[in-house]
Amino acid sequence: MLSLTYSYRIYPSLDQEAKLLDWLEQCRRVYNYALAERKDWIKSRKSPVNACGIRQEYIIPADTPYPDYYKQQNALTQAKEAIPELKAVHSQVLQDALKRLDKSFKFRQERGFGFPRFKKFGQYRSFVFPQFKSNPVSEFEIKLPKIGAMRINLHRPTPEGFEVKQVRVVFKSSGWYAQLILQATVSVPDVMPQGEPIGIDLGLEKFLAVSTGELVERPRFFVDLQSQLRWLQRKLRNKKKGSANYRKIQAKIRKLHEHIHNVRREFHFLTAHRLCAIAGMIFAEDLNLKMTSRGMLAKHCLDAAWGSFLEILKWVAWKCGVYFAKVDPNGTSQTCPQCEAHTGRKELSERVHHCDQCGYTTDRDVAAAQVVMQRGLVAVGQTVILPVEEGCLGTPMKQEKPTARKGSPRSTH
Template sequence: MFSLTYEFRLLPTKQQIEIFQDWLEINRKVYNYALAERKDWYKSRSCQINACSLHSEYIIPVNAPRPTYASQSKSLTAAKELYPDLKRVQSQVLQQTLKRLENAFTSMWERDFGFPRFKKVGQLRSFVFPQLGKEPLKPGLIKLPVIGWVKFRQSRDIPTDAAVKQARIVKRSSGWYVMLTLQWDVSVPQPLPHGDALGVDVGLMSFIAASNGFCVKRPKFFVDLQRKLKLLQQRVSRKKLGSNNRRKTQAKVARLHERIANTRKDFHWKIAHQLCDQAKTIFVEDLNLVGLSRGMLGKHCLDAGWGQFFQVLEQCCFKRGVYFQKVDSRKTSQICPNCGTETGKKDLSERVHVCENCGYTTDRDVAAAQVVLNRGCAAVGQTVKMLDEGKFTRTPVSQESHGFKSKRANAVF
């Protein structure tokens, strides 16, 4: 089975927007109630046996089972008789909200995520239709259960041989969007290493440095607009709580954040396509992105968005038939890519790699990308053909904005 998610902008009427907002608020209350039920059960089991806290204790019977998705779904059916507002929302949509909470607890246990938090007003921004009726799509129209036909901007064709598995309605500062998950009953083979190979190193000076000398300077998406964002946030803090002016200013802050995120993602896709144009096999570093984001330069690491870039590059490689693989990132800047000698640590101010053993000189980031390429080729069990009888080309280093002149020949398997 092969699935893809298509995103389109919705064009709902005023009445449909009111329904969307009402459903989001009801789903938020269901999420918070289910989370409170689970949290109370956990707190009742965490109190000490021989002492009581000075504030309060959560007393729940010993034989009370732990709240799960199945038990809370049954309770949701009974709650509809006590709270008629729940009947306004399609039943499967509420069940998906409970499943979302279950996934949050699973991520806490298995992926070391934090404990799930309560959603404030406006924080829950999406709900899911896990099933759609027969023939839910028409040109520029989608039929949602209970709501009916909703217009959307069909920016690209939807394959007729794909089955629509689910639809997610998302609220953003720029409007409403629908994410359609399409599924094909086909098996798509994964690309194998072939053609020209390329190693990619990411950094803060150069966003990427490729093993062939291709370098791109890092744009500062958040830092460039940080002053404007600070002014808007100051205006929000000076407005009266609950006032219309405060909500309008908060909307401006949200639009600016969305603009930063969209600009960053567009840049990542453009760079990914440029890399796929140059090679048929791409190797990148397997970085500890969480550790980098918590360091002294965490703000700049998060602004670069390396994690999103790797995801975008992997998707782009899959779509274009390019092999993608991550390799070990340790000591990539401390090893000479020409002779393999370990040169030792370099200061961040030292931007040129000079090997005392073989005399190979190139940009520091390009040398790290070439080390990534060597490790990737060794991991897939292939050899790399280079210029000058197996050696890198040695040309003087040039501090041009687009990269250094020392380039490595395209690696051919």
């Protein structure tokens, strides 16, 4: 079973937009109520039976079962009788809100942290139609249950042989979007390691260093627009909360954040396609992204979004038939790719790799990328390629990368 997600811009009418906004609000209320019900049940089991809190204690009978997804789903029927606003929302849309909460609890249980939080007004921005009897998309419009037909911009056709299984409606600062989840009963074989291998090393001085000696500059998407964001947030602070001007500044802030996200994502896709065009195998470091998001360089690491880039590179490599794998990142900058000697720990200001044993000299990040490539070749059982003795200090990769310009933000959709 192969699944794809295509995103398209939709244009609801004024009545449809009001209904979509009301659905988002009702889903938010159902989500928050179900979350409060689970939190109360958990809190009532924390205190010992012979003690209670100093101020107050929320007590639930001991024989009350845990409010899991199925019990809360069955309670929706009674809730619709007491709250008439819930009847206007598609039943499966409300059930998906409960399913989203249940996934959050299961994900928290797996990783051990990240308790789900309540959604404030305006923070719940999407809902899902989980199934359709027939294709809801025609050439110029999409038909959603209880919403009706609305215009859709099919800027690219859906692939042949795929059926629309689900539709997610997303509300962004730039407008409304419909994400079509397409499925097809086809089996795609795994990409086998073959072709020209390259290794990549991610960093802050340069966004990317390739084992061939090419370097990719790191655009400062968030940092370049941080002054404009700070100015908007200072204006928001001086407005009365909930007023019309307050909401206008909020919309500008959301639009700026979306602009930064779009430009960064476009840069990641362009870089991934360029790497896949020059290689048959790509090896990258298996970074501990949780640790890189802490410390004094956390803002710059999050701005580079290495984790998002690696996920995009993995997807683009699969689509282009390029083998992609991750290797152990320990000691890549302390190993000579020419003679495998341990060169010792380098300071961040030391940007050149020089081996005292073999005399190999090259850019520090390029040397690390070459070590990554060699480790990847060993993992797949192929012959290790040694770099040339006359190492270069790195050459910039020619590319047309988007930059975050100051001024009015634009959408890249």
